[in-house]
Amino acid sequence: MPLLSLREAIATYVKDGASVALEGFTHLIPFAAGHEIIRQQRRGLHLIRMTPDLVYDQLIGMGCAARLTFSWGGNPGVGSLHRLRDAVERGWPQPLELAEFTHAEMAVAYQAGASGLPCGLVRGDAATDLTRVQGSAVQALPCPFTNAALALVPALTPDVTILHAQQIDARGNVLICGIVGAAKEAALAARQLLVTVEEQVETLQADMNALVLPSWVITAASIVPGGAYPSYAQGYYPRDNAFYLAWDEISRDRGAFTAWMKRNVLGVADHAALLRRLGVAA
Amino acid sequence: MSASIYSRDEMMTVTAARQLRNGAVCFVGIGLPSAACNLARLTHAPDLVLIYESGTVGTRPIVLPLSIGDNELAETATCIVPLPEIFAYYLQRGRIDVGFLGAAQIDRFGNLNSTVIGNYTHPKVRLPGAGGAPEIASYAHEVLIVMKQSTRSFVAQLDFRTSCGYLGGGRTRAGSRSPGAGPKAVITDFGVLRPNPRTLELELAALYPSVSVESARAATGWPLEVAQTLEVVPAPEARELEVLRDLHARTEAAHAASVRIKLPS
Numbered sequence: 085m086p087l088l089s090l091r092e093a094i095a096t097y098v099k100d101g102a103s104v105a106l107e108g109f110t111h112l113i114p115f116a117a118g119h120e121i122i123r124q125q126r127r128g129l130h131l132i133r134m135t136p137d138l139v140y141d142q143l144i145g146m147g148c149a150a151r152l153t154f155s156w157g158g159n160p161g162v163g164s165l166h167r168l169r170d171a172v173e174r175g176w177p178q179p180l181e182l183a184e185f186t187h188a189e190m191a192v193a194y195q196a197g198a199s200g201l202p203c204g205l206v207r208g209d210a211a212t213d214l215t216r217v218q219g220s221a222v223q224a225l226p227c228p229f230t231n232a233a234l235a236l237v238p239a240l241t242p243d244v245t246i247l248h249a250q251q252i253d254a255r256g257n258v259l260i261c262g263i264v265g266a267a268k269e270a271a272l273a274a275r276q277l278l279v280t281v282e283e284q285v286e287t288l289q290a291d292m293n294a295l296v297l298p299s300w301v302i303t304a305a306s307i308v309p310g311g312a313y314p315s316y317a318q319g320y321y322p323r324d325n326a327f328y329l330a331w332d333e334i335s336r337d338r339g340a341f342t343a344w345m346k347r348n349v350l351g352v353a354d355h356a357a358l359l360r361r362l363g364v365a366a
Numbered sequence: 367m368s369a370s371i372y373s374r375d376e377m378m379t380v381t382a383a384r385q386l387r388n389g390a391v392c393f394v395g396i397g398l399p400s401a402a403c404n405l406a407r408l409t410h411a412p413d414l415v416l417i418y419e420s421g422t423v424g425t426r427p428i429v430l431p432l433s434i435g436d437n438e439l440a441e442t443a444t445c446i447v448p449l450p451e452i453f454a455y456y457l458q459r460g461r462i463d464v465g466f467l468g469a470a471q472i473d474r475f476g477n478l479n480s481t482v483i484g485n486y487t488h489p490k491v492r493l494p495g496a497g498g499a500p501e502i503a504s505y506a507h508e509v510l511i512v513m514k515q516s517t518r519s520f521v522a523q524l525d526f527r528t529s530c531g532y533l534g535g536g537r538t539r540a541g542s543r544s545p546g547a548g549p550k551a552v553i554t555d556f557g558v559l560r561p562n563p564r565t566l567e568l569e570l571a572a573l574y575p576s577v578s579v580e581s582a583r584a585a586t587g588w589p590l591e592v593a594q595t596l597e598v599v600p601a602p603e604a605r606e607l608e609v610l611r612d613l614h615a616r617t618e619a620a621h622a623a624s625v626r627i628k629l630p631s
Binding site: 109110111134135154155156157158160161162164165168169172173184185186187188191192194195206207208209210211212213214217233262263264265266268269309310313314316318320321322323324325326327328329356359360364365366 | 396397419420421422431432433434435436437439440441446448449450453454457458481486489490491492493494495496497498499500501503504505526527528529530533542543544545620621622623624625626627628629630
């Protein structure tokens with residue numbers, strides 16, 4: 085498992101038109117990787133993520149995405165993702181095709197992908213119009229043993245999953261602590277797994293049941309301190325809630341959004357430079 | 367003793383908090399539900415078990431989280447479980463007593479829309495979407511809904527049914543496969559709506575002090591019926607307001623704090 089610069093990792097493994105899952109449920113969102121995809125101007129991506137969050141708002145607004153698979157697309161505790169809305173409601177900067185699920189459905193879809201199963205399973209009891217608009221994407225089937233109603237969700241198997249994590253050890257094993265979301269499932273469901281980490285250590289301080297991804301399931305890793313900012317890395321830095329609140333205003337207007345992205349993402353060489361420009365680096 | 371000056375938001379939060387019994391296992395949404403649940407925990411229900419969908423179980427935050435997965439929730443949790451587990455082992459398995467939901471639209475049977483305003487394929491407003499709401503509405507033993515009441519949000523016809531309430535009313539939910547009992551109360555900025563025992567249509571069950579039936583009706587997009595006994599919700603106690611205001615003040619200070627990240631030189 086090679087250690088690469090983030091620029092090299094994205095250039096090598098994220099191709100135009102690929103299906104890409106940047107996971108991390110509120111915590112450990114791989115922002116640095118998302119920004120590098122924007123810098124390298126990838127196009128036609130199929131973005132997959134339970135909660136698109138700001139990072140997908142940015143990728144969508146910068147024209148990287150053609151398709152979005154998701155289960156909740158808002159700015160948590162703040163409101164809308166304005167760039168996501170603009171793409172869906174007005175096709176700016178380009179139309180965005182949606183594949184929409186519930187959290188429970190997406191969770192089992194990742195589990196299925198990670199298990200080598202063609203589909204995941206939830207009880208088919210929730211009466212929702214989503215079933216109608218999902219078309220053939222979720223199928224009802226009675227349980228062959230009990231006749232209970234089941235809903236089958238096709239497996240998610242992203243071309244590339246990207247995670248941010250706390251630590252990598254000298255042998256390339258990666259430790260994730262805190263809220264883990266569906267990180268493990270998305271990682272093991274992917275054809276290729278890229279990981280960015282806060283730091284490299286000699287040995288991981290991992291409890292027996294800690295979430296450790298062994299080096300041999302990882303395609304490539306990059307050391308990117310602060311790589312989850314403005315989300316957070318437990319034990320390293322907290323979530324920048326003030327930035328999430330400020331994003332509502334920055335992203336509301338196409339011009340203000342584009343200017344912000346040009347200045348802070350396209351206009352800097354890498355994530356460290358972005359953190360310095362935003363006055364976050366100490 | 368009741369405090370004389372309070373906002374409708376505070377009245378709403380206090381009323382929502384009072385619905386929660388000590389020891390209940392509660393699946394919490396962000397915003398007002400989260401404020402109400404923590405107010406309850408800090409006042410009459412110290413053993414309320416709060417679960418946020420990020421997998422934080424039994425969390426006891428000092429400040430309110432902005433998102434469902436803030437570090438505050440992780441640091442004060444009894445345990446943190448992976449996301450597939452929170453939905454499968456806890457929610458779908460039936461371990462949640464109370465689910466707390468909000469939405470952009472609600473109809474007379476407590477069905478909820480958090481997906482789109484207008485047509486699904488060409489929406490006027492694209493809302494965040496389902497998240498965990500359809501399963502919470504279906505599997506929590508009972509559901510509390512918190513929403514500001516207006517003719518835009520309390521509608522005769524939903525644009526999209528994201529999560530089920532009593533479906534078409536009467537026996538329709540009981541005849542469906544949803545195991546939970548459905549919405550027990552809708553807490554609004556006018557008072558509390560509860561399902562009629564027979565029809566399961568939401569009707570006005572309680573009003574806040576000095577709020578009129580007419581004003582509540584005028585803020586509802588269907589002909590709102592009044593329950594057989596219409597109660598008046600007692601104004602917030604001084605203690606309730608004090609705890610709630612402290613919580614909000616701590617939260618505001620925490621959310622304004624700037625983040626510094628140490629980069630290797």
